[in-house]
Amino acid sequence: LKLNLKFEIEVLCKDLDLDLKTIEPSDAIQGPRPIAEEELLGQVLPNGMEGFADLSLMGLNRVRGPNERFSPATITAALPDLGSLLHYPPASNGSHHQLKQIFLTAAQQAIHEIIAPVVERSVTIAAISTAQLVDKDFATEPNVDRYRESAHTVVKSLSGSLALVTCKEPLRMSITNNIRIMAGNLAQQEGRNVLPEGNIIMFVNDNLDT
Secondary structure (H helix, E strand, O other): OHHHHHHHHHHHHHHOOOOHHHOOOOOOOOOOOOOOHHHHHHHHOOOOOOOOOOOOOOOOOOOOOOOOOOOHHHHHHOOOOOOOOOOOOOOOOOOHHHHHHHHHHHHHHHHHHHHHHHHHHHHHHHHHHHHHHHHHHOOOOOOHHHHHHHHHHHHHHHHHHHHHHHHHHHHHHHHHHHHHHHHHHHHHHHOOOOOOHHHHHHHHHHHOOO
16 A cells, blocks of 8 residues: 555656655644644634633533633523424313413523533534544645635534534423422412323423424
């Protein structure tokens, strides 16, 4: 293989009228060059997005500091109205409006609790991975705009997939717990069980992929 490559390179240089002995060897594709995390994030992420050390997928409900890279308010403002998207289980006790409000509020609270850390973590992991991948695949690409556009495309696709995988179970648990708490409060007011456990499971399963 080495001899074949050497022959192909010699033929190519001859066709291009290049002197092989005058070409300086490059180590661009020998392996990933050591790059600090801050430099990787600076290449792919917009200005103002500082790196962070904790990439753990646990602790999504941790207390968030004031210097977060993503504003929860900005992210949640871009979300669509859930009222018309959710599928509600049938209510047999005449309190359909109250139960519908419980389901909607529980889903909204759960999304607001986890969306910012999930998006932040997914984008950061995707950005670091993309910087390494694109740096190899486009090692000889002279067009900087094409390099940047490709990096952005990979980050969008990879971060979206990571966010979807990361958020499912925390979202399931959060919605279920929120519904149980609000349904329990309503049951204390009315003195009876207003929401069977089966309806809670049905609602979460029907809407987790919405």
